Amino acid sequence: MKFENAQKLLDKYVKGQTLKRHCLTVAITLEFFAKDFKAQNPQVWKSAGLLHDIDFELYPDEHCIKAKEILESEKANFPDLTDEIIRAVLSHGWNLTNAVEPQTDLEKTLYAVDELTGLIFACAMVRPSKSVVDLEVKSALKKFKSAGFAANCNRDVINAGAAMLGMDLKTLMQKTILAMRSGHELIGV
Numbered sequence: 434m435k436f437e438n439a440q441k442l443l444d445k446y447v448k449g450q451t452l453k454r455h456c457l458t459v460a461i462t463l464e465f466f467a468k469d470f471k472a473q474n475p476q477v478w479k480s481a482g483l484l485h486d487i488d489f490e491l492y493p494d495e496h497c498i499k500a501k502e503i504l505e506s507e508k509a510n511f512p513d514l515t516d517e518i519i520r521a522v523l524s525h526g527w528n529l530t531n532a533v534e535p536q537t538d539l540e541k542t543l544y545a546v547d548e549l550t551g552l553i554f555a556c557a558m559v560r561p562s563k564s565v566v567d568l569e570v571k572s573a574l575k576k577f578k579s580a581g582f583a584a585n586c587n588r589d590v591i592n593a594g595a596a597m598l599g600m601d602l603k604t605l606m607q608k609t610i611l612a613m614r615s616g617h618e619l620i621g622v
């Protein structure tokens with residue numbers, strides 16, 4: 434799916450700037466990981482990342498459930514919105530709101546970085562630079578272990594995501610920091 438089409442589709446359902454920025458952060462992060470995995474279609478990863486929270490603003494209590502209905506209904510308007518993207522979006526609700534288990538590299542990566550990008554964003558915000566550019570993985574790991582810091586970022590999900598990918602937490606964090614750095618001007622961090 435072309436990223437510009439994914440942006441048009443997201444704009445129909447998400448108006449809040451904070452959620453939009455989170456969606457863009459995950460999109461940029463997934464594109465970086467797609468290239469790292471030498472995936473055929475980094476654009477598909479990026480679009481799936483952008484759309485992953487499409488139902489969250491309108492239906493917070495049916496997150497990753499309403500998304501199926503919304504995306505299926507938009508197939509007619511967006512012919513390049515594929516089942517691969519729809520399944521990826523749903524699978525980040527695995528064990529939280531649905532039973533769609535992450536299976537592909539794209540799905541596992543989305544599951545692993547959704548909460549983690551939030552934690553890294555919070556780590557950057559408490560730095561003098563307010564940026565990921567000079568954020569060290571050591572510092573992010575320390576904050577990960579401090580349960581009171583960015584307490585809403587679910588550490589169990591991040592750990593489960595790393596395990597799915599067969600990556601240790603430090604490697605996953607390092608790659609995610611690099612991913613966010615690759616688009617830090619667009620994300621504003």
Ligand SMILES: [Fe+2]
Binds near residue numbers: 455486548
């Ligand atoms: Fe998310």
